[in-house]
Amino acid sequence: MRVCAMNLRRVLVVALTAISLPIAAQHAPQRAAVASAHPLASAAGIETLAAGGNAFDAAIAVSAALSVVESFGSGIGGGAFFLLHRAEDDFQVMVDARELAPGAADRDMYLDAAGEPIPGASRDGALAAGIPGLPAGLAHLADRYGDVPLAVSLQPAIRYAREGFPAYADYLERLRRRAPVMNEVALEALTPGGQLPREGELVVQPDLAQTLEALARHGAAGFYTGVVADRLVAGVRAGGGIWTLEDLADYAVVERRPISGTYRGVEIVTVPPPSSGGVALVNMLNMLSGYELAALDSASRTHLLAEVMRRAYRDRAEFLGDPDFVDVPVERLTHPYYAAGQRTTLRMDRATPSEELPGIFADGSGGGDQTSHFSVLDQAGNAVAVTQSVNFSFGSGYMPAGTGVILNNEMDDFSIKPGVPNGYGLIGTTANAIAPHKRMLSSMTPTLLKSDRGMALLGTPGGSRIITMVLLASLAWIEGGDAQAMVGVPRVHHQYYPDVIEHEAAALDGTAISALQGLGHSLRRVGRDYGDMHVVTWDFASGEVDAASDPRGIGEPRFGGR
Ligand code: DON
Numbered sequence: 157m158r159v160c161a162m163n164l165r166r167v168l169v170v171a172l173t174a175i176s177l178p179i180a181a182q183h184a185p186q187r188a189a190v191a192s193a194h195p196l197a198s199a200a201g202i203e204t205l206a207a208g209g210n211a212f213d214a215a216i217a218v219s220a221a222l223s224v225v226e227s228f229g230s231g232i233g234g235g236a237f238f239l240l241h242r243a244e245d246d247f248q249v250m251v252d253a254r255e256l257a258p259g260a261a262d263r264d265m266y267l268d269a270a271g272e273p274i275p276g277a278s279r280d281g282a283l284a285a286g287i288p289g290l291p292a293g294l295a296h297l298a299d300r301y302g303d304v305p306l307a308v309s310l311q312p313a314i315r316y317a318r319e320g321f322p323a324y325a326d327y328l329e330r331l332r333r334r335a336p337v338m339n340e341v342a343l344e345a346l347t348p349g350g351q352l353p354r355e356g357e358l359v360v361q362p363d364l365a366q367t368l369e370a371l372a373r374h375g376a377a378g379f380y381t382g383v384v385a386d387r388l389v390a391g392v393r394a395g396g397g398i399w400t401l402e403d404l405a406d407y408a409v410v411e412r413r414p415i416s417g418t419y420r421g422v423e424i425v426t427v428p429p430p431s432s433g434g435v436a437l438v439n440m441l442n443m444l445s446g447y448e449l450a451a452l453d454s455a456s457r458t459h460l461l462a463e464v465m466r467r468a469y470r471d472r473a474e475f476l477g478d479p480d481f482v483d484v485p486v487e488r489l490t491h492p493y494y495a496a497g498q499r500t501t502l503r504m505d506r507a508t509p510s511e512e513l514p515g516i517f518a519d520g521s522g523g524g525d526q527t528s529h530f531s532v533l534d535q536a537g538n539a540v541a542v543t544q545s546v547n548f549s550f551g552s553g554y555m556p557a558g559t560g561v562i563l564n565n566e567m568d569d570f571s572i573k574p575g576v577p578n579g580y581g582l583i584g585t586t587a588n589a590i591a592p593h594k595r596m597l598s599s600m601t602p603t604l605l606k607s608d609r610g611m612a613l614l615g616t617p618g619g620s621r622i623i624t625m626v627l628l629a630s631l632a633w634i635e636g637g638d639a640q641a642m643v644g645v646p647r648v649h650h651q652y653y654p655d656v657i658e659h660e661a662a663a664l665d666g667t668a669i670s671a672l673q674g675l676g677h678s679l680r681r682v683g684r685d686y687g688d689m690h691v692v693t694w695d696f697a698s699g700e701v702d703a704a705s706d707p708r709g710i711g712e713p714r715f716g717g718r
Contacts, residue, residue, distance in 0.1 A: 183699030200312035220313035236544030243537030253293025255286030282395030320358030364560030391556020433601025442495030455671035477587030527617030
C-alpha cells in the first residue's frame with residue numbers, strides 16, 4: 157500500500173474507537189456482498205474484491221462508480237460519511253468526508269438586504285456548492301484501510317466514465333427536471349447536442365474520466381491541487397461562487413468516534429455529528445425502549461413512532477451542528493435517562509402538538525431519492541456502510557469547465573436563517589448557521605447493527621426522512637426480519653415541523669388512519685413511495701450472508717468471493 161504524505165497531513169484524527177461486543181461463536185461470512193443503488197456500482201465492488209481488495213477498497217470502487225452512473229445522487233463533487241468496521245481488531249470509525257463552507261462564506265450570504273432568503277441562492281449554481289469531501293474520503297480509505305491502490309479501486313469508475321453507461325429512465329427524468337438550472341458546461345456534457353440521451357444510449361463522460369484518473373494517479377492531491385483544482389476554482393468563480401485554491405488545498409477528512417447505543421440486546425453503531433442521524437436514531441430507540449412496541453396495533457405503534465420522531469427532530473433543530481464549531485450535547489441526547497425524561501411528556505392517548513414542545517417554528521417538508529447509500533461486507537468480516545450525496549438531483553446543477561464534476565448544493569443543508577426551512581423542510585438555529593470552513597448538518601445515517609444473531613448494514617437517501625427510514629428498518633431487523641423485510645417496510649415519518657405524519661400508501665389502512673386522527677394527528681399520504689435503502693446482513697451462527705436493495709429503486713446486490 158502506498159502512503160502519500162500529503163494525504164496523511166490532511167487527516168485530522170479526532171477520535172478513534174474500538175468497541176467490542178461479547179459475541180457468540182461467529183462463522184466467517186460465506187461470501188462477500190455489495191448492495192447499492194445501481195447494478196454497475198455493485199459490480200464495481202465485486203470486481204475490486206476479485207482484484208485483491210478488501211471491503212474498504214470495494215467501498216471506494218462503489219462510491220466512485222456511483223459518481224459516474226448515478227451522478228444525480230452523489231459524486232466526487234459532493235461528500236459522504238463512511239462508517240467502517242474492521243474485523244481483525246473490532247475497530248470502528250466514521251470517516252467524515254462531508255463538504256464544508258468556503259473560507260469566504262458568511263452567515264447571511266443567502267439573504268438579501270432586507271434579511272430575507274434570496275430564492276434559489278443556496279440551491280442552484282456555483283454559490284450553492286460546499287467544498288467537496290468525497291475525493292479526500294476515497295484517498296483516505298485507500299491510504300489507511302485499503303489493500304490495493306486507488307489505481308485499482310477506481311478502475312471500474314474510470315471505465316464507466318470513458319466507455320459509458322446506458323441511460324436509464326430515472327436518470328433521464330432527473331436530468332430533464334434539473335436541466336433548467338444547469339450551466340452551459342453541464343448541459344454540453346450531459347445533454348450533447350442539446351438533446352436528452354435516449355433510454356439505453358451510452359452516457360460517456362471523458363472529462364470525468366480524466367478527473368478520476370488524476371485522483372487515481374496522485375491521490376487527494378490530484379483533485380485538491382494542480383490542474384483539477386485550478387479548473388474547479390476558475391469554474392466556480394466564473395459562476396459567481398467564492399471558492400479559493402486554499403479552500404481546496406486545506407480540505408481534510410476527520411475520523412470521528414461512532415455513536416453507539418443498545419436496544420433490546422442489539423448494539424447500534426452509527427454516525428455522530430455533523431450528522432444528526434446517529435444522535436436522533438439512538439435517542440428514538442432509547443425512548444422506544446420503555447414500551448412493548450411489538451405488542452401494539454398498527455395505529456398505536458405509528459402514534460408512538462411519530463411521537464418519538466417528533467421529539468428527536470425537535471432536538472435536531474435546536475442542538476445539532478458541526479461539532480468542530482458548536483458544543484453538541486451528544487452524551488446527554490443519547491443517554492437513556494434523557495429519553496426517560498422525554499417519555500414523561502409522551503401520552504399514548506393523544507398526540508402532542510409540536511407547538512407544545514419548546515422550540516422554533518416553521519413550515520414545509522420534503523424528501524427525495526437523490527443521495528446514495530451502499531453497504532459492503534467482505535469474507536474477512538470487514539464491513540462498510542456509506543451514505544454519500546450532492547444533495548438535490550444533480551446538486552447545484554453546476555459543472556466547472558474541463559472537470560466533468562457536478563458540484564453539490566449542500567450549502568442548503570445549513571440553516572440559512574433561523575426558522576427558515578431548507579429544501580427538506582428542516583429548520584435550525586445558530587448551531588447550524590453558516591460559518592467559514594464549517595460542515596453543514598446532515599441527516600445521512602449509515603448504520604451498523606450487531607447482536608448475537610449477527611450484523612446488519614443499512615442506510616438510505618431521502619433528505620430529512622433518512623433517519624426515520626433507518627429507524628424503521630432497524631426495528632424490522634431487531635424484531636427478527638431479514639434484509640428483504642428491512643428494505644420493504646412501509647414508511648411513516650414525522651419531523652416535528654410540519655406537524656404531520658407523512659406515510660406511504662401501504663403503511664396505514666383506513667382504520668389506522670381514523671384512529672390516528674382520533675388521537676389528534678394530521679396525516680399526509682406521500683404522492684410517491686420514497687427512499688432507496690441497501691442492506692447487507694451476516695448471520696453469525698451459519699455464516700450466511702444476505703443482501704437486499706430497495707424495491708422502490710433499480711439497485712441490485714451482488715455477491716462474490718474474498
Ligand atoms: O446530508 C443530508 O442530509 C442531505 N444533503 C441528504 C440529501 C438527500 O438525501 C437527498 N435525497 N433525497
